[in-house]
Amino acid sequence: MSNDRPRIADWNEQIEVRFEKLKKMRDQGLNPFRNGFTPTHTSADIHRQHGEIPKEKLEAEEHRVSLAGRVMAIRDFGKGGFVRIQDRKGVIQVFLSKDVLGDKYGVYKDWTDLGDIVFVEGKVFRTRTNELTVQASRFEFLTKALRPLPEKFHGIADVELRYRNRSIDLVMNEEVRKTFLARTKIISSIRKFFDERDFLECDTPMLHAIAGGAAARPFKTHHN
Structure with a gap:
């Protein structure tokens, strides 16, 4: 399912529209x-x-059922629309109808991104x-998302973007x-x-005179 709503090409313009x-x-x-709000189900529960x-x-x-999640796709038509909602367990499709939702349909139609x-x-x-x-x-x-998600098949393919923004990577990549x-x-x-066997957990910098982290190589500067 793709997003049928008009696309706004410029990233900054999208953010302005959302604000x-x-x-x-x-x-x-x-x-x-x-x-x-306390959902009764996850998407996996429903399936x-x-x-x-x-x-x-x-x-x-x-x-x-009731559930909460992130809107990952929108498809509008007439007096209804489909959205795909992603929660921590998977994805489920939701159908929204003006006849059923009444005035609440405007909340979906006018404000949802x-x-x-x-x-x-x-x-x-x-x-x-x-x-x-x-x-x-x-x-x-x-939660109203104030920053747009990357293009599904283009932006998220940028490896540098993925590693700089792990939160986006987690949202977009199953x-x-x-x-x-x-x-x-x-x-x-x-x-x-190890805890059940009375081992003691400690952070690796405690074992070094110079803290360098678990995978880092310690080094000296002119300050120490």
């Missing part, structure tokens, strides 16, 4: 940075719990292409997220193994 939206939201009494349920049964039973973090509540159904989707009956802003998650779990397991 202008932020100001207008506040002028209208909308809080673009909210908290206090795991509802992925095997036939389309007709989903519609009959009306399984309701790629990178925004939103809260969605609704029922699970399958589209005509059989994709598992959440039909939103509630749509709330959690494999990088998996690597960071695996690294965290490995370090946690190693730490638990």
Whole structure:
């Protein structure tokens, strides 16, 4: 799914547009940075719990869920639109309809950009292409993104950009997220193994007269 909304080529202009939206939201009494929402599901939960349920049964039973995540793609048409929301566990498609959301549809239509973090509540159904989707009956802003995401197939291919901005790299690259998650779990397991055997953990600079870091080579300057 691609972003169907008009593209603004200049990076600085995109940022200005987002700040202008932020100001207008506040002028209208909308809080673009909210908290206090507790999702009932992650995207992985929805796929795991509802992925095997036939389309007709989903519609009959009306399984309701809520989740929060980052808007990664937007596709508008008429009085509705699809967005893809990415949370810490994966991606899920959300359908937003003016007939269902009423006045709240304007919050989505007027203010939503790629990178925004939103809260969605609704029922699970399958589209005509059989994709598992959440039909939103509630749509709330959690964080208005003030900087645009890089172009999916161009900007993120810039290795220097990825290494300078690891947060962007984590947002845009699933494999990088998996690597960071695996690294965290490995370090946690190693730490638990040694902790259970009464080993003492200490930072490597404690073992050197000159602190140089774990992988750095110590050196002297004219100050020391």
